[in-house]
Amino acid sequence: MTAVASPAPVADLPKAHLHLHFTGSMRHGTLIELAERDGIRLPSSLTDDWPPELSTMDEKGWFRFQRLYDVARSVLRTEEDVRRLVLEAALDDAADGSVWTEIQVDPSGYGARFGGITAFTDLVIDAVREAGKTAGIGMGLVVAANRTRHPLDARTLARLAAQYAGRGVIGFGLSNDERRGDTTAFGPAFAIAERAGLALVPHGGELRGPAHVTQCLDHLHPDRLGHGVRAAESEAVLGRLAESGVALEVCPTSNVSLGVYATLEEVPVRTLTAAGIDVALGADDPLLFGSRLAGQYAVLRAAQDFSDAELAELARMSIRRSYAPSDVAAAGLAGVDTWLHGARAASPVEG
Template sequence: MSYPDTGAGAPSPTTVRDVRALPKAHLHLHFTGSMRHGTLLELAERDGIALPDSLVSEWPPQLSAADEKGWFRFQRLYDVARSVLRTEADVRRLVLETAEDDVRDGGRWLEIQVDPSGYAARFGGITAFTDLVLDAVRDASERTGLGIGVVVAANRTRHPLDARTLARLAGQYAGRGVVGFGLSNDERRGRTADFAGAFAIAERAGLALVPHGGELRGPDHVRTCLDTLHADRLGHGVRCAEDPDLLARIVDAGVALEVCPVSNVALGVYSDLTSVPLPTLLEAGATVALGADDPLLFGSQLAAQYATMRAAHELDDATLAELARMSLRASRAPDELRVAALAAVDDWLEHGPGSR
């Protein structure tokens, strides 16, 4: 893609199309973080769970991860939200509502990321919980028409041997709903290279390798993810824009970046949406897939990422369409689904569902 050729000028009123109707893939969405705010409140009330004001009257919460204290607060809110999932029906509801929300936002394919060990104690172990999620995914896909794959993610604050266990689990389900293996949580903690063994297991199983990197830490950590984890995509990866040589390497290797603009700003990585270096990434020829990360905590879902970047960087519809195409190409969606969705992107750009 040549970014200037797709138009960085201000869109004209006759060509601004509804981004919710733009077919796209969603490649960076966390399981609990995908929960609807209303569902969180309802489940908490049902079981008498006291939620902090930042998840009730002051929602969405004011967050920052500029230091460890800020990340701890973010993680605490996430853990509180996870605690409301008490039954199999709760899990199924979350997955179905998440699928419905993505379809409403133009989603054709979703890769939802989950760490089974975070739910194992309540749901009979990591295997039983993975079975439950995959069954819920199959049901939600049938009911909504959204294609869905699961990314099993290890927690970098836990021991690397736990990650190997999860990688073996993910490998057992490769081709049966699990499409990738990730590494999440505060990238400033632990040694990324220690997780190389887990990623080697996932790589042998043919899974997409999708660790978080290049958000809270800079270009050096991105290099570590490439060199030791053999990343196919980077969760975030946005700070590679700070190093032109690294960015060129990423472009040459075809490593996709799962950029989540609203969460980048909410966590203090960038001061505002205009500072998110999407134009730099696109001008270099990087493959970018916009994602919502954790809508429950950031108050912003998939289509909003396109809308905010359109407004912040004056992107025209041709550029938005190319972003959608890149999300589909970088996904593990079945070929038939990808081809149909790419054709639908072309139709959106050629005809459009009307102006907004």
């Protein structure tokens, strides 16, 4: 008789979370509570119909997505709100097995309410430091520019990030609708961040195809690329990513929710890793997509039959491609081996 063993819990698998947006990390319950406190009326897609049905394959769809994001941002009114968001994000990631989380924020979206971009960055850095201690995980901050704004604004944020290099800020990014703006125009901002020794982690290759991945490589010199899944459409671009050692932050539930792929089965994680590219799974915006970090591993196990060994290797990649301190990374990698050993020991056996 064959004993039946339950799959090893993916929440117990140590991993790093490298693609998490600040507002998008908010708990749904916190959004509802803060909105009620201040009398903010939320659209039904953030209340009764949550998580919302989204598609950003056209301009109207992205506008709807951005509107929901802006509404969620509006409920953060006080310093305590910011600290609560960061703490809850850290606690949620810790519960999902994260040993290191990199949270990304555009300070210009909050500066007017919190005394300017410098004051807000100070607040978030302190919140991240305290939340990491409380949750028992390591955390770093990525300052991200908005590609729908002028590239000069991005240079301002790059200088801001550079001032905090080694003091809480570990990277510089570029987000929002990648179909807008001229990617080449953001090169000078990334050069500022590069000179400061920051990780370069722009978005690219999600809403636009492999040609945009190439453009990011040529002009932004990324260490990691947010998403990058559309590189799978070009053997040449896959080869260049592998050769250059650029890792991809892949967010399966986000890709499907936004209409990049119709089903979870289509998200090309195996194609990317088979090409020699490191992949780190991320949740992107759990508030809008309804799935957190462990959920990304769970959906690959369920939809694409990823084995425990494959999931463990993805976790290793996430830790190796993080900017976690060496002791945090070493402990996380050792924990992955322990998880995998336990998973194999629990496999069905004849009896």
